[in-house]
Amino acid sequence: MKRNIYNLDLDKCAANHMPLTPLGFLERSADVYPDRVALVHGHIHYTWQDVYTRCKKLAHALSKRGIGEGNTISIMAPNVPAHFEIYFGAPMAGAVANGLNTRLDSAAVAFMLKHSETKLLIADRQYSHIIYPALQLMDKADRPTVIDIDDPTYEGGELLGEKNYEALLDEGDADFAWSWPKDEWDAISLNYTSGTTGDPKGVVYHHRGAYLNAIGNALAFNSMPAHPVYLWTLPMFHASGWCFPWTVTALAGTHVCLRKVEAEAIFKSIEKHNVTHFTAAPVVLNMLVHAPEHIKRSFKHTIEVMTAGSAPPAVLLEAMERMNFNVTHVFGGTEVFGPNMSCAWHPEWNALPKEEQAQLKARQGVRYTSLEMMQVADVDTMEELPRDGTSIGEVLMRGNVVMKGYLKNPKTTEATFRKGWYHTGDLAVRHPDGYIEVKDRLKDIIISGAENISTIEIESVLYRHPAVLEAAVVAKPDDHWGEVPCAFIELKNGASITEAEIIAHCRERMAHFKCPKKVVFGPLEKTPTGKIQKFLLREKAKLV
C-alpha cells in the first residue's frame, strides 16, 4: 500500500468524531433559546426548555421500564405534543419511534405492533375504536403496554391504557442523563408504508439520515430562516413528519400543533401564531383555496408551503399565490426520509408567464443538497437515460438520505437496493435542464404497442371533465396492442355521462393511442388509508 501521510496518526477519536444525530438539535435549542416558545397546542405553550425536559422525562421513564436499544415505541395520535416528543424521547432512550397512520384498520395495526415488537404504545382516545380491537387480535404475550393521551381539547373515545401520557412522564427525571447514540447507523424511527398489496413494510430510519435530511429540508424550503413558525398540517406519522420534527428543532422554531386538518383551523392558526411555514399534500392546499370566503383570512406576510404527493396543478399554484402562499414542490418517499428532491427554483423564472411557471413547478425537480446521487434509468438495464423530456425510466437514488432498509424483510430490502441504487418504483422523464417529471408508478404504467402510456396523464385529463369525481386508469390486456388503457370512473352526485363521451373528451385532449379503450363507471376500491387499489382494478379490467 502506498504511504499516505494523511492517514498516519490521524485516527478518529472522542474529540473529533461523534455519531451524527438530530437529538443534539434539541439539546442546543433548549440551551441557547430556553425561553422561546417551542410548541403550541391549544392553550399550552411549551418553551424549548420545557420540551427538552419533557423529552428527557419520557426517555427516562422508558429506560426505567427497561425499554431501550432495539425496542419500538409506537404511537397513534394526531399532531399533538406527545407525537412530537416521541421523535426525541424514544431515541434519547435508545429506542425507535414508530408513528402509526391514524387511518389504518385494526388488523393492520395489530400486524404492525407485532411485527415491530412494540413494547409500549401511546394512543390518543380518539383512536380507541381502532386500538382496542387491534389489541384483541394480538396474542396476549405480544400486546404492548398501552399509555393514553388524554387530550383535554378532544371529547370522546375511551381510555384503554395503564395510565396517561403525562403520568408516564412523571415517572422520569427532568435531569435524566440520556446517552448519545452509539452509532449514527442506529435506528431512530420506524415508518410503515401502507402498500396496496401484501403486508405493510417497516421502513427504518438511521440517525445519520435524519440529521442530514432535517438540514436538507431547511435548505430546500426556500432557505428556512431561524425561528420559523411551523404549522403541523402534515401528519407526524408520515415519514416521521418528513423529518420536520428535527428540522424545526434545529432552527429553534415553533411547532404549532393541529389536531384536525381543516381549512378554518389552518387559517385561524396562521393568523393567531403568525405561521411562516407548513407542509401539505395538494389536496389540503385545494381545501384552502376552495374554502368558503367567510373563513378565509388574508396575510401580509408570505407563507412558505411545501407540497408533495402529487404534482400541484397550475390553477392551484396560481390560487395559492394570490393568497400569499409560496409553494415549493418536493418529491421523495417514505423510504428516503420523506422529500429528498425539490423543484429548486430559478429566480429568473419569476419573469415567465404564470402558466409557464406553474408548468415548471409541477416537475419533481432535482436532488436535495442532502441526497448524493439521483438518476433516471432504463428499467431493465439500469443505464442512465438521456435528458430529453421523453425517455421514461425509473428514478434511482443513492446516498445518505436513504433508509437502512425494511425491518425483518431482507428479501425486499435487497431487491429495492439491487445493484447499489434505491429503486423508487417511480417512472419519470428527465428534461434537458436535469429536472425530472414523474409520469407514473412503475407497476401502473401501460405499455401499448411498445409505447409507454402514463396513467397519471390520462387521469389528469379525466379529472378535467366536470362530471368526474374520481378516476383511475389501469392496463387491460389486449391481443393486438399488448395492453390498452382502461378507465374506472366515479361520477359526481347526479352527474351522468356515457363511455363514448368520456373517450371523446380524451381524444380532444391527448394523442389517440393514449385514450382509454374501455370505461367502467362505479365506486373505486380504496385501502383504509385512502389509496386507490389499482391491483384490484387491474383484475376487474381483465373481465370487462
Place this chain on the structure above:
Amino acid sequence: MKRNIYNLDLDKCAANHMPLTPLGFLERSADVYPDRVALVHGHIHYTWQDVYTRCKKLAHALSKRGIGEGNTISIMAPNVPAHFEIYFGAPMAGAVANGLNTRLDSAAVAFMLKHSETKLLIADRQYSHIIYPALQLMDKADRPTVIDIDDPTYEGGELLGEKNYEALLDEGDADFAWSWPKDEWDAISLNYTSGTTGDPKGVVYHHRGAYLNAIGNALAFNSMPAHPVYLWTLPMFHASGWCFPWTVTALAGTHVCLRKVEAEAIFKSIEKHNVTHFTAAPVVLNMLVHAPEHIKRSFKHTIEVMTAGSAPPAVLLEAMERMNFNVTHVFGGTEVFGPNMSCAWHPEWNALPKEEQAQLKARQGVRYTSLEMMQVADVDTMEELPRDGTSIGEVLMRGNVVMKGYLKNPKTTEATFRKGWYHTGDLAVRHPDGYIEVKDRLKDIIISGAENISTIEIESVLYRHPAVLEAAVVAKPDDHWGEVPCAFIELKNGASITEAEIIAHCRERMAHFKCPKKVVFGPLEKTPTGKIQKFLLREKAKLV
C-alpha cells in the same frame, strides 16, 4: 448480546451510505444552476458549469501527473479563481489542498512545502519574491513542481514555474470522471497555523467536517438564503477560507474575488455585484468605518457580515449598523474548520439599548448546530465550570467539526485531544445564559495573587488611550504577587506620554490589581504574519 431487530439485515450498502463530502455541492450546483454566475474576478465571469469544468480539468491534470491520494497541492495566492478552485480540484483528484499564508517568510514556506511533501505548488506572480528564495532553501529533491498564476489584473513579480495555471488546466479533460472520496475521514485540506513559537503545525481537515461546517456556516450566518453573493474579503488561505468555498457553493451563490482587501475595492464590489455577504476580521470592518467619505457607498440592502478573530467593539458594531451592515460574531480556530461557535442572536435583543446589544454581541457565544459539544472547564481538572460569568476556564470542544489532527505531529495531536476533548487554548467565562466570553489565551493569562487577569481586558483599556498605536500585555514575575501585568506600548507618531500617565489611565477604568505595574515603550515584535510575539515580550519583561 441482546437481540436488536434494527441491526438485522440492515447493513450499510452502496445505495444508502456514501462518504460525506462538500465536493457533491459543486456537482449539484453545476447541474441545477449551470448558467448562474459562480465566480467573478475582474472582467471574468464563470458560471457554475464553467467552474465545475475547470475543477474537473484541474483534477484530471493532477491525476495525469500522478498526483492523487495522500499528496499535497499548495498554493500561494490572493483571492483569485485558482485559489478557490484548488479546494475542489485537488480533492477531486484525491489530493489535499494547502493554502499558504501570503505573509509568510521564505523560511516558513520552505518548511511547509517540505513538511507537507508538496508535489505541486501554484503561486501567484505577486509572491515570487517569497517563493523563489523558499525553493532555494529546499533540497532539490524536495522541491515541488511550480505552476504560475499569471493574473492579468496584477502587474509585477516574476514567473517562476513550469507553465501557468491556465495551461495546467488544459492538460485535463472537461469530462474527467473524478471519484468520490473513498472515506469521509480522508483529508480534504491542510492548514498551517502560524504559531508564535516552534514549527508551524499542519491542521488536517476531513471531508466529513468540511461538509458539516459548510452547512453550519450557512445556518449561523443569519440563515443564508439561496444564491448569496459572497465577497472574498477573508483570505482563502485562512482555515480553507473558513469553509466558505464550500458553503457558498452548496447554496449556488456567487463568489466575488478580491485581490486586495482595501476599503475602496470593498465598497465598489458591494455596489457593483450586489454583494449580500462577506466575512472579515474586525480590523477590516474598522477600515470600512473609517474610510474617507468620498469612497464610502450607501446601500439599500442589508449586507450580512461575519466577523471573528477578536471581539468587535461596541462603537464598531454601531457604526457598521448605521452603514446597513449586520454583523454576526463567530468564534473558532484553524483546528475546528474556522468558526464553529457564534453569538446566536435573540430577536428580542433588538429592543435593548444599542450599547447593551453591542455588549451581548461582543461575546463569542454558543456552539454552531454543526458542533456537537462545547464546555468551559477547569484547566487542570477539566471539570465543567459554573455559568456565572466569572469563573475562567478553558474552552473545550468535541464533535464532527474538529480536525483530524496535526500532520506528522502525533505528540501535539494527542496533547491537544487529551481526554477526548479538543483543547482550544482559549480561556473564557460562561454567562448564565450559556454564552461564552473569551478572556485570554491560556498561555497569556496573568495569575496575580491567585486572581486571573485577562491581558485582553487590559489591552482593550490601553487602546482607548488616544496616544496608543499598539499595545500588548504579558506576565512579569513578581516575588510578592507571583505575576504582575507588564504593558508594552508603541505610541502613535508624535505622541508622548509617561508610564505614570498610562497607569493612571488604567486605574480610572479598571480594578487596580489588574493595572500594569510596569510600562515599556517601543515597537512590538511580530511574526511575519503580523502576530505579536508575546513569548519574546515575556522574556523582556523579566529583565525590566
